[in-house]
Amino acid sequence: MTESEVYTHQFSKHLAERQLIGSRCKRCGRVFLPPRSWCPDCQQNELEAYQFSGKGKLAAFTVVYVAPTAMLAAGYDRKNPYCVGVVELEEGERIPAQIFGVDVQHPESIRIGTPLQALFVERGEGEHKKTILGFEVT
Amino acid sequence: MTKRKLGRGVAVVAAGMSKFGCYNGMATRDIFVEAYREMLASLDHGFDPREIEAVYIGNYSGDLFEGQAHMAPLMTDWAGLSPRPATRVEDACASGSAALRQGMLAVASGLYDIVLVGGVEKMSELPTERVTDTLATASDVVYEAAVGFTFPALYAAMATAYMHEYGADPEVFLQVGYKNHEHGALNPKAQFGQPIREIMEARKASAIRKGLPVPEWKDEFDFLRDPRANPYIAWPLRLYDCSPISDGAAVVLLVSEEIARNFSEAPLYIIGSGQASDAATHDRPTLTSLPAARQAARQAYEMARITPQDVDAVEVHDCFTIAEIIASEDLGFFEAGEGWKAAEDGVTSLKGTRPINSSGGLKSKGHPVGASGVGQVVEIWHQLRGEAGERQIPGSPAIGLTHNVGGTGQTCVVNIFERR
Numbered sequence: 262m263t264e265s266e267v268y269t270h271q272f273s274k275h276l277a278e279r280q281l282i283g284s285r286c287k288r289c290g291r292v293f294l295p296p297r298s299w300c301p302d303c304q305q306n307e308l309e310a311y312q313f314s315g316k317g318k319l320a321a322f323t324v325v326y327v328a329p330t331a332m333l334a335a336g337y338d339r340k341n342p343y344c345v346g347v348v349e350l351e352e353g354e355r356i357p358a359q360i361f362g363v364d365v366q367h368p369e370s371i372r373i374g375t376p377l378q379a380l381f382v383e384r385g386e387g388e389h390k391k392t393i394l395g396f397e398v399t
Numbered sequence: 400m401t402k403r404k405l406g407r408g409v410a411v412v413a414a415g416m417s418k419f420g421c422y423n424g425m426a427t428r429d430i431f432v433e434a435y436r437e438m439l440a441s442l443d444h445g446f447d448p449r450e451i452e453a454v455y456i457g458n459y460s461g462d463l464f465e466g467q468a469h470m471a472p473l474m475t476d477w478a479g480l481s482p483r484p485a486t487r488v489e490d491a492c493a494s495g496s497a498a499l500r501q502g503m504l505a506v507a508s509g510l511y512d513i514v515l516v517g518g519v520e521k522m523s524e525l526p527t528e529r530v531t532d533t534l535a536t537a538s539d540v541v542y543e544a545a546v547g548f549t550f551p552a553l554y555a556a557m558a559t560a561y562m563h564e565y566g567a568d569p570e571v572f573l574q575v576g577y578k579n580h581e582h583g584a585l586n587p588k589a590q591f592g593q594p595i596r597e598i599m600e601a602r603k604a605s606a607i608r609k610g611l612p613v614p615e616w617k618d619e620f621d622f623l624r625d626p627r628a629n630p631y632i633a634w635p636l637r638l639y640d641c642s643p644i645s646d647g648a649a650v651v652l653l654v655s656e657e658i659a660r661n662f663s664e665a666p667l668y669i670i671g672s673g674q675a676s677d678a679a680t681h682d683r684p685t686l687t688s689l690p691a692a693r694q695a696a697r698q699a700y701e702m703a704r705i706t707p708q709d710v711d712a713v714e715v716h717d718c719f720t721i722a723e724i725i726a727s728e729d730l731g732f733f734e735a736g737e738g739w740k741a742a743e744d745g746v747t748s749l750k751g752t753r754p755i756n757s758s759g760g761l762k763s764k765g766h767p768v769g770a771s772g773v774g775q776v777v778e779i780w781h782q783l784r785g786e787a788g789e790r791q792i793p794g795s796p797a798i799g800l801t802h803n804v805g806g807t808g809q810t811c812v813v814n815i816f817e818r819r
């Protein structure tokens with residue numbers, strides 16, 4: 262069996278290549294981001310890699326003041342909070358991501374519906390280095 | 400498809416819980432035994448506990464909170480019930496209600512007549528950031544936690560979606576927390592059994608003692624609006640919007656309907672039960688409702704053949720204040736987008752027409768994750784039997800409902816109880 266491009270662990274490999282790759286059901290045409298390896302509608306596994314445009318809009322968000330350990334390590338804390346949100350892509354799928362280009366000091370100024378573009382954020386050093394999905398205000 | 404009937408009826412005939420709170424230096428098994436002891440004491444007629452045939456334990460993550468997995472046989476042994484079959488049930492924060500449902504199904508199947516259901520969690524051993532990490536494992540770790548979503552952050556995102564869709568004023572979140580502290584102050588088992596006013600006065604007194612400038616809060620809401628007193632955790636949710644880190648246990652005894660009166664003068668019959676699952680938060684068509692809660696509620700109402708208006712006492716999963724508002728809509732008490740107005744108008748307080756979380760809810764009573772769902776049943780037990788003291792819902796409530804959510808709605812269990 263050859264390794265499928267639509268397996269979940271391939272998503273981060275694609276992010277490192279600065280590509281937003283989901284999957285598409287060959288039978289019904291439904292697209293998925295994050296990629297699914299099994300179409301829930303057709304109940305079968307004939308899916309192919311599908312490139313998303315990276316264009317979307319903000320569907321929900323928050324500014325986080327009490328960070329988990331991974332974000333503390335990335336330099337975030339109460340004084341330096343960060344924004345995360347759910348992004349609705351123009352293809353219709355939704356994905357969680359860190360949001361850049363918004364005023365985290367004034368969360369009330371952040372607007373749902375704001376147009377966004379995907380961005381690839383490199384975090385960590387050496388073998389801990391990985392690429393995180395972000396979106397920034399266009 | 401819609402066979403919504405148990406093989407035979409099941410009743411709750413005893414219920415008990417430990418106080419919820421921080422148990423420094425007390426082991427999980429001892430907290431469990433405390434709840435078990437109180438459950439036995441609640442029996443109207445004596446019985447030999449060795450007649451218990453099987454045990455179901457809700458526990459979210461002893462593995463990560465205290466490095467102890469395989470909690471069910473351990474709790475069972477500590478209650479002196481080995482070698483009864485003991486099964487741990489894990490559905491994140493809904494573990495307790497899911498365990499209750501498994502116990503109910505075991506009795507309804509006819510295999511057992513007498514089953515013990517418990518919930519237990521000890522969260523206070525870890526520092527806050529590692530509790531945050533552990534709770535985040537109930538989300539989608541690969542996609543949500545990886546980009547910095549915490550558990551409060553996911554509910555906060557639902558709050559911004561709710562505010563955007565329905566024009567809700569974030570001030571209403573403060574009112575939900577205030578209300579639940581008012582209720583919890585009447586509950587001797589609550590972790591934070593204090594009204595906000597008392598917490599505020601204590602802060603002032605402490606400033607005076609330390610010779611620090613005394614904050615000039617005009618009232619409780621002035622206190623709750625002050626970011627020094629009530630800091631943001633994940634905007635728009637603040638400290639007093641979040642349920643606390645808690646330890647605790649709760650236990651109930653389930654028996655088949657035909658023998659219930661041998662144990663109790665006023666058993667609670669389980670007349671409805673529903674459970675549903677869902678995708679991770681980001682992968683749902685809506686962020687202002689929990690589809691699994693609506694599905695579980697529909698199943699439970701259909702089985703019980705009642706409508707939301709028939710429910711007298713209700714405990715909902717207010718892990719965050721926004722969750723209580725959404726729950727009040729998902730359970731059909733208010734239309735979508737109307738729950739926040741009802742909360743603002745005081746409808747959901749003990750003095751209102753639709754009291755919610757008379758126990759103080761997870762916010763004030765505490766949220767030892769795996770114990771919370773069983774703890775909700777303990778409150779319904781007291782309310783329907785007229786034993787809730789100062790927080791008794793007036794009018795002799797006969798039907799009670801519990802709504803217990805796992806994660807951010809990947810699981811929801813709704814159970815309905817009746818005193819006949």
Ligand SMILES: [Zn+2]
Nearest residue numbers: 286289300303
């Ligand atoms: Zn398909």
